[in-house]
Amino acid sequence: MGLAQLHSRALLGLQAPVVTVEVHLANGLPSFSLVGLAEVEVREARERVRSAILNSGLEFPANKRIIVNLAPADLPKDSGRFDLPIALGILTASGQLDSARLHDFAFAGELSLSGALRPVRGALPMALAAHGAAQEPGPIDAATPWVLPPGSAEEAALVPGCTVYRAEHLLDVVDFFRPSGASDAGAAEAAENAASGWQRLPQADAAGQEPPRYPDMADVKGLPVVRRALEIAAAGGHHVLMVGPPGAGKSMLAQRFAGLLPPLETADALQSAAMASLGGRFQWSQWRQRPVRSPHHTASAVALVGGGTPPKPGDISLAHQGVLFLDELPHFPRAALEALREPLETGSVHISRAARQAEFPARFQLIAAMNPCPCGYWGSSTRPCRCTPDQVARYQGRLSGPLLDRIDIHIEVPSLTPQELLEAQPGEDSASIQRRVIAARTSAQARQGCSNHLLEGQALQQQAQLDGPASEFLYQAAQKMAWSARAMHRVMRVARSIADLDGAEAVARRHIAEAAQYRRALTVT
Known part of the structure; x- marks a missing residue:
């Protein structure tokens, strides 16, 4: 017919x-x-x-x-x-x-x-x-x-x-x-x-669209060391783990981190919007806005990395070109946390099932937060801790060494006393920090063609350009703190980002010293 x-x-x-x-x-x-x-x-x-x-x-x-x-x-x-x-x-x-x-x-x-x-x-x-x-x-x-x-x-x-x-x-x-x-x-x-x-x-044009709006870092009072660590993380694309008592401001800081990142380029914005479209979550009002995903700590491994039939993207892919915030990190299922190890390294996730296979991009920045102990007040100066050293060690031991190795910056978030909180002046706004971050990223892109967190092998050695005192300090710190080879490389990448923020061509001893301080938050004494 x-x-x-x-x-x-x-x-x-x-x-x-x-x-x-x-x-x-x-x-x-x-x-x-x-x-x-x-x-x-x-x-x-x-x-x-x-x-x-x-x-x-x-x-x-x-x-x-x-x-x-x-x-x-x-x-x-x-x-x-x-x-x-x-x-x-x-x-x-x-x-x-x-x-x-x-x-x-x-x-x-x-x-x-x-x-x-x-x-x-x-x-x-x-x-x-x-x-x-x-x-x-x-x-x-x-x-x-x-x-x-x-x-x-x-x-x-x-x-x-x-x-x-x-x-x-x-x-x-x-x-x-x-x-x-x-x-x-x-x-x-x-x-x-x-x-x-x-x-x-007509061809979609975002020229008349208002720039994305994020919560402002000026709302955060005090905590200059933590703010500095987040600025370094934004400049180099590094993952961050914040450790501190309840109410110290970890979630508040994480929610404002996306405002420190540079604006999305068109190609990256299309990839991010494509992932939102796959999940049925795309909205024109969020075009060119970096996604921020914050799954609950009961989320399964499939919810985080993706899966199902047909394979669908998980939170790490929906956070592509954006921020993945994992609050109460030790309370996530162990299988879910271990499933993050490969995507943190490769920037993608390959899902294999008997009937189908799919690959999703997952180039996100991880901002994780946790308490130092079960009660949350170990090491706090404002409230005594009720936990024994064994309980603290077991609680922190829920995070495996390979996972912690893949997180570049470990920073302690102290709680402020009421007097410090009332007397503290508003912090620096996100726009000012973002300008320094953009300058540092532009410098890194012109020098090596990628962000510092992607440097590996010979490229890392060449771009770090460690002098004698810097190399000696790095060796002593690695020996004393028992760093793995991966941890050493991550300290070098963070130091390279610190040098970019300072406008320095080579990584000096002071840059290595500051980077080494960002891997001590989980040391139990």
């Missing part, structure tokens, strides 16, 4: 492989079959598509045998993103639409029973995949226009060079692709009553 082919994309992690939607109408016993390794929500498209076509005043070929194939057959497909191309394929195969014009577009969108289009998850990753530098050969390329529902279309329009059409209703799409002079009374009446929702979106 009739055959139609349209194009869309599936989602497999951040990858979005091309899917060809093939629709064949044949004589025979009326039926509606959908094949191609479709999940339950895709198979349910049969009822949504049938109702949407009929309620839009269009002709549904109920007396035909309808076969829909989603190719390639071995690629899993999920969600309702294929509703729109399936409906258009049925209308094209039955001669109601122009197949030649449809072939030059890509489609995605979920249909309601009335024919209205609903947004789909992952529109931004789909558009990025079509406009990536390493575009695979296929029917969809960088010049292929997309037809998407409201909400999803605005996401895709963020990708530079992407042509996007927004359609609010199935009839909006049908009217655009209907053959010249072809219409029927029912469709014409329905189209006349429906408001025109077809629009080509």
Whole structure:
């Protein structure tokens, strides 16, 4: 009878492989079959598509045998993103639409029973995949226009060079692709009553958007050493562990850390927004804003690093290019904490399951906080501690050595007395600190092409440029504090960031001495 082919994309992690939607109408016993390794929500498209076509005043070929194939057959497909191309394929195969014009577009969108289009998850990753530098050969390329529902279309329009059409209703799409002079009374009446929702979106421009707003570091009184440590961490991209009694200000400091980081570049902002789109959390108001994720300490390993069927990103990927704040660090499940070890090093997480594999970026800055002991007041000058040394050691021992080795800065956050808190002046604002951080990062980028926390091996030795006194001090500190090779390298990276903040070309002894002080917070005496 009739055959139609349209194009869309599936989602497999951040990858979005091309899917060809093939629709064949044949004589025979009326039926509606959908094949191609479709999940339950895709198979349910049969009822949504049938109702949407009929309620839009269009002709549904109920007396035909309808076969829909989603190719390639071995690629899993999920969600309702294929509703729109399936409906258009049925209308094209039955001669109601122009197949030649449809072939030059890509489609995605979920249909309601009335024919209205609903947004789909992952529109931004789909558009990025079509406009990536390493575009695979296929029917969809960088010049292929997309037809998407409201909400999803605005996401895709963020990708530079992407042509996007927004359609609010199935009839909006049908009217655009209907053959010249072809219409029927029912469709014409329905189209006349429906408001025109077809629009080509301009390239998204954030020039008029207000800069992201973060809580200001000026709200924090006192704690100059901790503020200095966070400034160093922002300048070099280092992970931080804050140790202090309850109410000392650890959470307050962590919530303001994102405001110290440089503004996001367009490429990084797109990657961050793509992860939010995969999780169904993207909002235009948060465009170019660094994400801040703070999961509860009962979160499982899957919730942190991702997983499930199909694989979905966890909190570490949703915090990509932003901040992951883990409060009450020792209370997290041991499996969840140990699962962080590889992403902290590599900046990505590879999820392997029996049926599927997916890789998500996870280049975040970890800001962790914990009490020094179970009661929280070990070493405090304001309140006595009720814990025995064994209890303190067991509590701190919940954090493994390999995990602590991967955290560059360990800083103690002391509690302020009431008098100190009342007499303390407002601290330096985030904007002033951010300017110094940007200058330090610019210097590091010009010198080595990356942030200091990414330096390894010969590159670290070359960029640190330790003189004799600095090397001798580093050796003595490593011997006395029993540092591993990884810990030594992290001290060197932190010292390089301190030197950048000072505007120094080489790392001196004073920089190593300051960096060494940021690895002593968990020493039990």
